[in-house]
Amino acid sequence: MTAASIEGLLRELAPRVLGTLLRRHGDLPATEDAVQEALLAAALGWPDGGVPRDPKAWLVTAATRRLYDQWRSDAARRRREQAAAERVAAPAEPVPSRDDTLDLLFLCCHPALTEQSRIALTLRAVGGLSTAQIARAFLVPEDTMTRRISRAKQRIAAEGATFGALSGGERTARLAAVLHVLYLIFNEGYTATAGTELHRAELTAEAIRLAREVHRLLPGDGEAAGLLALMLLTDARTPARTTPAGDLVPLAEQDRTRWRGAELREGLDLIARTLPHSLVGAYQVQAAIAAVHAEAARADDTDWAQIAELYRLLGQLDPGPMVTLNRAVAVAMVDGPAAGLDLLSTVDIEGGLAGHHRVAAVRAHLLELSGDHAEAGRWYAEAARRTTSAPEQRYLRARADRCQEAPNQVTDSASSVGRGGAGSRSR
Amino acid sequence: MKYLLLIYSSPATWNALSQQERDRVAREHAELDAELIATGELLASEALADPSRSSAVRVRDGVAVHTDGPYAEVKEHLAGFYLVDCDTPERAREIAARIPDARICGAEVRPVMECAGMEM
Numbered sequence: 050m051t052a053a054s055i056e057g058l059l060r061e062l063a064p065r066v067l068g069t070l071l072r073r074h075g076d077l078p079a080t081e082d083a084v085q086e087a088l089l090a091a092a093l094g095w096p097d098g099g100v101p102r103d104p105k106a107w108l109v110t111a112a113t114r115r116l117y118d119q120w121r122s123d124a125a126r127r128r129r130e131q132a133a134a135e136r137v138a139a140p141a142e143p144v145p146s147r148d149d150t151l152d153l154l155f156l157c158c159h160p161a162l163t164e165q166s167r168i169a170l171t172l173r174a175v176g177g178l179s180t181a182q183i184a185r186a187f188l189v190p191e192d193t194m195t196r197r198i199s200r201a202k203q204r205i206a207a208e209g210a211t212f213g214a215l216s217g218g219e220r221t222a223r224l225a226a227v228l229h230v231l232y233l234i235f236n237e238g239y240t241a242t243a244g245t246e247l248h249r250a251e252l253t254a255e256a257i258r259l260a261r262e263v264h265r266l267l268p269g270d271g272e273a274a275g276l277l278a279l280m281l282l283t284d285a286r287t288p289a290r291t292t293p294a295g296d297l298v299p300l301a302e303q304d305r306t307r308w309r310g311a312e313l314r315e316g317l318d319l320i321a322r323t324l325p326h327s328l329v330g331a332y333q334v335q336a337a338i339a340a341v342h343a344e345a346a347r348a349d350d351t352d353w354a355q356i357a358e359l360y361r362l363l364g365q366l367d368p369g370p371m372v373t374l375n376r377a378v379a380v381a382m383v384d385g386p387a388a389g390l391d392l393l394s395t396v397d398i399e400g401g402l403a404g405h406h407r408v409a410a411v412r413a414h415l416l417e418l419s420g421d422h423a424e425a426g427r428w429y430a431e432a433a434r435r436t437t438s439a440p441e442q443r444y445l446r447a448r449a450d451r452c453q454e455a456p457n458q459v460t461d462s463a464s465s466v467g468r469g470g471a472g473s474r475s476r
Numbered sequence: 477m478k479y480l481l482l483i484y485s486s487p488a489t490w491n492a493l494s495q496q497e498r499d500r501v502a503r504e505h506a507e508l509d510a511e512l513i514a515t516g517e518l519l520a521s522e523a524l525a526d527p528s529r530s531s532a533v534r535v536r537d538g539v540a541v542h543t544d545g546p547y548a549e550v551k552e553h554l555a556g557f558y559l560v561d562c563d564t565p566e567r568a569r570e571i572a573a574r575i576p577d578a579r580i581c582g583a584e585v586r587p588v589m590e591c592a593g594m595e596m
Binding site: 091112163164165166169187188190194195196197198200222237240249290291297298299300301303319410414436438439440442444 | 516517563592595596
């Protein structure tokens with residue numbers, strides 16, 4: 050077995066080994082450390098020494114031994130060690146074949162943790178990424194990430210959370226939290242531009258791998274399938290969404306031949322199979338929207354009426370100003386920029402997004418569509434001032450400059466529409 | 477999200493404090509530091525030397541010119557900073573409110589630009 054395939058095997062086994070130990074001993078802080086040490090020993094030893102016949106059992110044994118070593122060196126835990134040792138007195142206890150990945154994800158997304166702690170712990174305990182890898186991906190010092198992870202483990206221990214003991218209602222709520230964390234991990238990787246690309250790609254790959262695991266373990270859950278489909282359909286655009294210099298390319302201007310075909314097909318197939326058979330949810334609708342974009346060979350072929358309808362549905366399932374904002378763009382493509390601007394005015398009233406750069410950016414885009422380049426330029430410049438993203442700022446400034454150079458043509462003809470943007474579609 | 481929390485101070489207000497009050501400020505900084513290290517939110521925190529120790533640097537026609545003293549004469553100067561990484565802007569403001577100088581002079585919360593972005 051090559052070192053790379055051994056690493057893959059270890060990543061796959063990590064959550065199962067940790068699950069087994071947690072089920073026997075509890076004590077997340079100590080077991081997680083012990084499993085990490087066992088994984089490290091395997092990663093160092095197996096490429097030369099060969100992979101044991103039952104790799105999971107090997108890892109469970111190695112981790113258990115390290116756990117006892119740790120407890121033994123900790124005088125305060127002497128009594129506990131004794132109790133634990135008595136519990137596992139039978140030495141030849143078989144390693145259960147159950148898959149604890151889901152319970153482990155539930156534990157990592159415990160409600161007592163902050164969002165960033167859930168993300169870090171999930172990547173470490175379930176994803177098997179090293180603390181250094183996670184720190185690099187989130188651009189923080191490794192020491193900071195170490196603290197964050199150990200604090201999260203201690204917090205869970207202090208809450209007295211028991212592994213795998215959730216009621217039906219708790220499981221539903223916790224699954225939603227898990228899917229949200231995977232969605233955040235994916236976005237963190239996907240929105241990255243040049244420079245840190247390599248490290249961020251680890252995040253999207255890991256988010257997709259974990260979403261695949263959840264979907265495998267809960268094949269009947271529409272939202273788990275929807276999230277996986279959404280990730281696949283979005284990730285497929287990665288090669289086309291930035292220039293080699295790291296500048297963002299808007300959806301309408303992307304070279305669609307560079308979208309990854311295999312990922313698109315898998316995502317399209319998954320969402321098509323899921324929608325008819327499950328309770329519709331926000332991830333499924335977002336995946337359906339991504340699917341409509343994926344099905345258009347050219348930006349001009351986009352079925353905007355269907356997208357507008359899907360955003361209306363999304364607004365009912367998961368209301369929020371960001372959804373209205375996206376719907377305004379779709380409505381503008383169907384009924385014209387004035388209709389989009391009307392809808393946009395309700396976003397300001399709804400509040401929550403007041404002063405948000407996306408509102409200004411969408412307003413600018415719709416004004417540009419209507420031919421009012423002077424006003425569009427002012428709003429693009431306002432959006433550029435407000436964003437905290439450097440690549441978005443570069444894009445918005447370029448857009449503002451272009452509008453300010455273009456002559457004002459408040460007409461409805463397609464020729465007035467600036468090159469590119471969703472506006473390249475003639476009306 | 478990362479935020480730079482800027483601490484503003486003026487020699488006049490600082491000098492008007494009693495030694496006891498200044499000790500309390502130092503103690504509270506140490507406590508806040510320890511707490512933010514433990515939560516995994518602190519990326520860096522430093523106090524800055526007096527503005528009189530500054531050098532202003534300007535490069536003109538490829539030549540660097542150094543001037544002793546601060547970049548600009550202001551009543552309240554930058555006295556220190558915390559660089560934090562936290563979940564929400566509300567949390568960043570909550571941390572800023574814990575900076576002892578915030579009750580003496582003031583602190584400012586500035587979001588740090590990210591290198592990630594969403595195509596539109």
